[in-house]
Amino acid sequence: MTEGAIEPELKAVTHEGLWAIAGPAVTRFSLVNEYLSYLADRRYSPRTVRAYAFDLLHFCRWLMTYGTDLNAVTTDTLLRFLAGCREAALPGQHGGNVVNLRSGRSVGYAPTTVNRRMAAVSGLFTFRAMRDPSAPNPVPRGAAARRTATGARSGMLGHLAKPRSRSQLRVREPRRLPRGLDRNETQALLSSLRSDRDRAMAGLMLFSGLRSAEVLGLDVTDVDIGRGWVRVIGKGDKERRVPLDPDVAGLVQAYLLAERPATDERKLFVVAKGPHRGQPLSAEGLRRVFSLSPGEGWRRRRPPARPASQFRDSAGRGGRGLGCHAGAHGPRPRGLGRRLHPPFSGARSPLLRRSPCSSTPGRPLMSVAPWPNPEDGADLYDTFVDWLAQREVGSPTLFTGARSLLRRFPDPQGFAALPLGSRLAERAHVRPMITFLMLHGYLHPGYDYLLERKLKGILKEAAMSPMGADVAAFLGAAEHLGFAIRSREAMASQAAVRILIESGRRLDQLGDDDLVAFEVALSERELRHGRDYKHYRIAINATRAVLYHLGAPVTQVPPRSVPERWSWDRHMEGVNEGLRRSMVAYLERLLATLTRSRVTGTACELAHFGRFLALIDPGLDTFANLDRRRHIEPYLSAVATALHHRSGEPIAISTQRSRIQVVGRMLDAMTEWGWEEAPTRRLVFERDSPRLPRPLPRYLPPDTDRRLVEALEASPNRLRADALLLARATGVRIGELLDLELDAVHEVLGQGAWLKVPLGKLATERMVPLDDDTVALIDRIVEYRSPGRPLRHPKSGRLVEFLLTHHGRRISAGALRFELQRAAEDAGIGAVVPHQLRHTFATALVNAGCSLQSLMAMLGHVSAEMSLRYGRLFDATVRADYEKALTLAKGRLGPVLPERTPVALNTDWQSAPLIKARLGGGYCVRTLAQGTCAYTNICEHCPNFRSDATFLPTLLTQRVDTEALVADAEARGWGEEAARHRRLIERLDRLISDAQSA
Secondary structure: OOHHHHHHHOEEEEEOOEEEEEOOOHHHHHHHHHHHHHHHHOOOOHHHHHHHHHHHHHHHHHHHHOOOOHHHOOHHHHHHHHHHHHHOOOOOOOOOOOOOOOOOOOOOOOHHHHHHHHHHHHHHHHHHHHHOOOOOOOOOEEEEEEOOOOOOOEOOOOOEOOEEEEEOOOOOOOOOOOOOOOHHHHHHHHHHOOOHHHHHHHHHHHHHOOOHHHHHOOEHHHEEOOOOEEEEEOHHHOEEEEEOOHHHHHHHHHHHHHHOOOOOOOEOOEOOOOOOOOOEOOHHHHHHHHHOOOOHHHHHHOOOOOHHHHHHHHHHHHHOOOOOOOOOOOOEEOOOOOOOOOOOOOOOOOOOOOOOOOOOOOOOOOOOOOOOOOOOOOOHHHHHHHHHHHOOOOOHHHHHHHHHHHHHOOOHHHHHHOOHHHHHOOOOOOHHHHHHHHHOOOOOOOHHHHHHOOOOOHHHHHHOOOOHHHHHHHHHHHHHOOOOHHHHHHHHHHHHHHHHHHHOOOHHHOOHHHHHHHHHHHHHHHHHHOOOOHHHHHHHHHHHHHHHHHOOOOOOOOHHHOOOOOOHHHHOOOOOHHHHHHHHHHHHHHOOOOOHHHHHHHHHHHHHHHHHHHHHOOOOOOHHHOOHHHHHHHHHHHHHOOEOOOOOOEOOHHHHHHHHHHHHHHHHHHHHHOOOOOOOOOOOOHHHOOOOOOOOOOOOOHHHHHHHHHHHHOOOOHHHHHHHHHHHHHOOOHHHHHOOEOOOEEEEOOOEEEEEEOOOOOOOOEEEEEOHHHHHHHHHHHHHOOOOOOEEOOOOOOEEOEOOEEOOEEOOHHHHHHHHHHHHHHHOOOOOOHHHHHHHHHHHHHHOOOOHHHHHHHHOOOOHHHHHHHHOOOOHHHHHHHHHHHHHHHHHHOOOOOOOOOOOOOOOHHHOOOEEEEEOOEEEEEOOOOOOOOOOOHHHHOOOOOOOHHHHHHHHHHHHHHHHHHHHHHHOOOHHHHHHHHHHHHHHHHHHHHHHHO
């Protein structure tokens, strides 16, 4: 008997709020109705009683299918019922290998549904055992576990509970993270709500953590707007008091004053219109409020069935407010893609990745179908004709060309033995057959032929060949890494398809040898034609990145791009033989304590000294014969006048010091180590080194900093621009920025978010605190970075998921410098280097009163002297003492200086040949040599600047004068000045518009 045939015999009904099962066979299951009445008497939630009624209805129908009643139920019966729930074929489930991507199941009910049904059955038989202790309970009891007893909830969200035993007849439920809303989704939903009532309900769920049923259960008297508290009756009739956000309190008050109908209903939220006007809002009505909201982002990215729970998740996640992911056992990596931190506009959907374990080394991003090998004895001509038919092309000419080629080359691979000119001379009607043979694995014509021939439309042709699966996998992986469609099709046709044809291997079997062979053939072609084919080399490098992330046995960077390590002898070319041996021995000993990069720098500096000695004294072959007057002092003079080998400018003073001190350290070490070739006395002293200038840090003035940040925010290169904004917000060095890992953000319980900065210039790690805006910036970087396999760290060689990756590769320092220079040009400021962002960060901290110890910790300095440079920028103590002493001195000396009088302009200030700025209460003029003041109109651009209708005349006058300044600057050819005045006009227009609307 099927379930559909017996369905009319039992059904669930409700009468006056009481649920029961009814039907001709109800007498066999009267215990169920008694149990449901018992639950209602126990003041179980009506929704719980309803769910249990339908769960027990399903159980009773299943028993009727097998001709069993409640008295005959055993543990084995329950096990078969449990298996039936897990194997039931539901509407929309296809079974077999067809798995629902969201639920992960091919058949059966959800684990939560199965466990709830078993809980209802367990409660039924426990109820029977309570009535008749002699009646066996077929439900086995398990060990104590966490389960909520009635009335045992407490806490602001009502989440605390006591342990209680549960049945062993359960299935494991997935423990998913709460599905909270990010800021964009929240804003989209709230902006789409139509009334203060709807916004007040959403606010109570979002900022006070109320469940949807708790919102609907609120009475008008439960909301204490004046004191900011809400009285909530939660699950198990547990009462709690929850703080009320002032903004939400305002919405509630506005709703009560303007929207709530006049009604005697005590419930706070009632129906606003229609036949049920004034009645309490139902759960279905609340769901319709959210599901009918026109916010596109909400409807696209969240199902409308459970909006209330998602709002609650956003409020209660982590137990510390919006978007918190604090761990219960101390710091842990913070998930970067699912928080309610404010993401920037234009951000893509957040990524669901939390740790660097999501991509396994060697694991392909997608699977590829097997590539069938050519069958011996296959009728190539017939297969070719069928292939053309599938492509809906073909003509007698093509058929003739195919037969001609097969007659000449019964073995198609014989075609590859022809000279290149002969292979390329094949006529057009023969080439389709050649393409067919290549794509089907019968012909490997050589890279020289593949590079010379234009394979137009090869991707479409490859899609209908055994190679199609590999090509599709390659294009899919390239898209996954963020390549644009034009780029991925270009690299596929120019490199990937050609390598697949010639190698005869599968995509995931291609290795470095195949790529190197292709590059060698490309170099030979460049020699033949006398020109570079840069687009092919770009395609090869991009193809390597895609293959690496697909799991192919290739290295992540081309071997030729790794700088070859010079031997120390090669560094010392041009140095006399005896001196060279001593220098090489010295460098080899330095490797025991210093990094190779540091020793390499030392080698470069010593090479200058060695070649200078070979020039002035070719016969010198040992350092024991060094003379300060004949050798060292001339070298000091040569260093002072040395020019940079590229720019032709004098070398920096720091470079001069380095060249001299390196020589002094080497000679001192030889003496200390007791080498025979060591000088007999000290030849280089500390005073020989030129004094270093001690400039203040090159920070960006506030106005310049603001304009640069605005230019970076408007940049189309989001990943690079956001990386620079992160450097500005955290003060990390550019090398540290590039080495940041995906899990670099840590949430410390009670202390907020922190950024773990990797080993940097001084081989130290540090933690830098992050504010919400910086965390949101990192979230945006995570969204725009390219995913894929971990990359090897260039220093340690370990596999790392770097934060800054683009197209499957690390962003280079040169790319960041180029983006910073582009943004500086757009902002109309001079050249800027990345380290100035670090100086600007530190300067802002000092000016805000940051202590020296904190500054050292955030900048990663190991000495106070390094950080004191920033402390000399603005010393409030020195300024106060100076002004105090100056006042006393003036009081004693009297007026010794004439009073200052402003310089009178001979012409109208607007037309004077000066740098001019219109201020709110006057104007400012500066000479051309002074340039624009960094603080010009900074108040008007400040977010804290406020204005209203009383200032309209001043704003309008300032705007008129600024328009005149624009015309004057354009007439003089001062483009940057004109642009600065236009930015002020745009700001004034917004202020004027706001004041007029107010």
